[in-house]
Amino acid sequence: MHKILCSTLLALAPVMLYAQQGGSAPHEEKATPIQNGGIFVPGWKATVDAGAIKQGQSEKDSSFKAEAGGFHIMTGPALTYWDTKKSLKGDYTVSATFTEAQYMNRNDHPHPYGIAIAGESGNGLYCAAYGNGTFIVRGFSPDAFQMGGRRPEANDAIHKAAGPGQPVTQTIAMQVKGDKVSCMVNGTTVASYNKTDVVADGKLKSTDGFAGIRMAHNTDVMVKDFKITK
Numbered sequence: 001m002h003k004i005l006c007s008t009l010l011a012l013a014p015v016m017l018y019a020q021q022g023g024s025a026p027h028e029e030k031a032t033p034i035q036n037g038g039i040f041v042p043g044w045k046a047t048v049d050a051g052a053i054k055q056g057q058s059e060k061d062s063s064f065k066a067e068a069g070g071f072h073i074m075t076g077p078a079l080t081y082w083d084t085k086k087s088l089k090g091d092y093t094v095s096a097t098f099t100e101a102q103y104m105n106r107n108d109h110p111h112p113y114g115i116a117i118a119g120e121s122g123n124g125l126y127c128a129a130y131g132n133g134t135f136i137v138r139g140f141s142p143d144a145f146q147m148g149g150r151r152p153e154a155n156d157a158i159h160k161a162a163g164p165g166q167p168v169t170q171t172i173a174m175q176v177k178g179d180k181v182s183c184m185v186n187g188t189t190v191a192s193y194n195k196t197d198v199v200a201d202g203k204l205k206s207t208d209g210f211a212g213i214r215m216a217h218n219t220d221v222m223v224k225d226f227k228i229t230k
Contacts, residue, residue: 031217032106033061033076040065043085044212047119052077052217062215070224073113074106075215080126082119082212088228094211095173095184096226100219103131103161103168111216112136112152114172115183120209125198127183127191128214131161131168137183137191141204147193157188171225176207 031052038060039046046059061076073081088094094115104110112135114128125139125147134152139145161168173184182192198204211228215221 030055031057031061031076031078033057034063034074037061037063037074037076039081041071043083044081045084046079046081048077048079049217052079068222068224070222071213071226073213073215073219073221073223075217075219078215078217080116080119080124080212080214082116082210083226084210086228087120087209088117088211089208091177091230092211093173093175093177093229094227095171095229096213097169097171097224098129099167099169099222099224100131100161101167101222102165102220104164106220107218110134111219113213113215113219113221114170115174116212116214117174117176118204118207118209119212121205123204123206123209125174125181125204125207126214127172127174127185128216129158129170129172129185131159131170133158133160135183135185135190137193139198139203141202143202145203147198148191153190155185155188155190157186157190159186174211181207 048059057077063074065072098113110130110132112128112130114126116126118125122142127137129135134154136152137147159168171186175182179195180192181195181198182189
């Protein structure tokens with residue numbers, strides 16, 4: 001298990017750039033640590049982006065707690081939380097509902113969060129939404145790769161916050177079904193790819209593996225109804 005998580009950790013070096021800046025020029029943005037942080041939910045592990053590790057940060061600088069029937073996640077560094085209790089195989093759907101009670105309350109521009117899959121042996125793929133109506137699909141295996149354009153894509157299905165400090169909620173899912181890998185936001189498929197375009201040289205080794213939650217740096221989100229269906 002530790003070997004898997006360490007390899008994934010090393011794989012995340014370029015991902016913070018794509019997740020937070022939509023593929024723009026490199027920008028080492030300092031994450032604000034969470035005091036008394038750590039992982040307080042059994043069975044979950046984290047991999048922190050390598051850029052944050054270079055700044056001396058770890059999963060203890062973010063907070064992952066059970067709260068109000070779900071998870072309250074506050075991040076310093078960008079990271080991915082993996083539910084390591086079960087490794088998924090074949091067809092499955094992973095979904096959860098994400099709420100920013102106060103949009104952009106810990107940052108000065110939109111930061112994404114969403115569902116991650118295939119978290120094993122350096123693998124990973126995630127779909128994340130922003131509170132401004134856009135989304136991204138990114139992966140690592142071990143080098144970062146992107147599905148779709150370099151920048152976040154807009155889609156009418158993705159909810160927009162009324163403004164900074166206002167609430168915004170997104171239900172995000174990733175589905176592996178047959179020969180397709182899809183991202184769905186608020187019940188709409190916003191991106192779908194042939195599995196052969198996702199599991200390929202320089203991309204995923206497999207869509208099998210752990211499911212989890214992807215969080216950008218400096219975010220404050222409630223996650224509810226995290227579930228896996230077959």
